[in-house]
Amino acid sequence: MKFLILVLCAAVVAADPHWKMLDHDEVEVVKKTWNEVKNKETEILAAIFKEHPDIQNKFPMFAGKSLDQLKSSQPFSLHATRIVSFITQYISLLGHDETQPAVKTILNEMGQNHRNRGVTKQQLEEFGSSLMKFMKEHSSWNDKAEHAWHDAMDKMYFVIFSSLDGHPVQ
Numbered sequence: 001m002k003f004l005i006l007v008l009c010a011a012v013v014a015a016d017p018h019w020k021m022l023d024h025d026e027v028e029v030v031k032k033t034w035n036e037v038k039n040k041e042t043e044i045l046a047a048i049f050k051e052h053p054d055i056q057n058k059f060p061m062f063a064g065k066s067l068d069q070l071k072s073s074q075p076f077s078l079h080a081t082r083i084v085s086f087i088t089q090y091i092s093l094l095g096h097d098e099t100q101p102a103v104k105t106i107l108n109e110m111g112q113n114h115r116n117r118g119v120t121k122q123q124l125e126e127f128g129s130s131l132m133k134f135m136k137e138h139s140s141w142n143d144k145a146e147h148a149w150h151d152a153m154d155k156m157y158f159v160i161f162s163s164l165d166g167h168p169v170q
C-alpha cells in the first residue's frame with residue numbers, strides 16, 4: 001500500500017505542468033543571459049531591495065539601513081553572493097534527468113529555510129519580478145530568453161512554494 005501511495009505521489013509530481021524539463025535551447029539561453037549578470041551580485045540585491053523595502057526589512061542585519069550604506073558593506077555583499085550562487089547552482093542542474101533529484105533537494109531546503117523565516121510567497125514573487133527586470137536591463141534579452149526564464153522560474157517556485165506550504169516535493 002505504501003509503495004502504491006509513493007508511486008501515486010511520484011505520478012502527481014511528474015504530471016504537474018510546473019515540474020517541467022527545460023529543453024536544451026532553453027537551458028542554453030538561461031545560462032547565457034545569467035552569465036552576463038551573475039557577477040553583478042550587489043547590484044542585483046540592491047535593485048531588489050530598492051523596489052521592495054519590505055524584503056530588505058525581513059533581514060534583521062539590513063533593516064532600516066540606507067542602500068548606499070549597505071552596498072559597500074561586507075555582510076551585504078556576502079549575502080548577495082549567497083543568493084546569486086544559489087541561482088547559479090540551480091541553473092547548473094537544469095536540463096539533465098539525473099540532476100532533477102538534486103534540483104528538488106536544494107529548492108525544498110530553500111523553501112523550508114525561508115518558511116522558518118516567515119518569508120511569504122508574495123515577497124518571493126516580488127523578488128522574482130525584480131530579478132527579471134534586472135535581467136532585461138542588463139543581459140541580451142529577447143523573446144526566447146523571456147520564455148526560457150519564465151519556465152525556469154516557474155519550475156523553481158513550484159518546488160519552493162510547495163515547501164513553503166509545508167509540502168516538500170518528493
Ligand code: HEM
Nearest residue numbers: 055058059060082083086087110113114117119123124127
Ligand atoms: C523574497 C524574499 C526573501 C527574503 C525576505 C529572504 C530572507 C532571507 C534571510 C533573512 C536569510 C538569512 C540571512 C542570514 O542571517 O545570514 C536568507 C538566507 C538565504 N537566502 Fe533568502 N530571502 C528571500 C529570497 C531568497 C531567494 C529568492 C533566494 C534564492 C533564489 C534566497 C536564497 C537564500 C540563501 C542561499 C540564503 C543562505 C542560506 C540560508 O540560510 O538559507 N533567498 N534569506
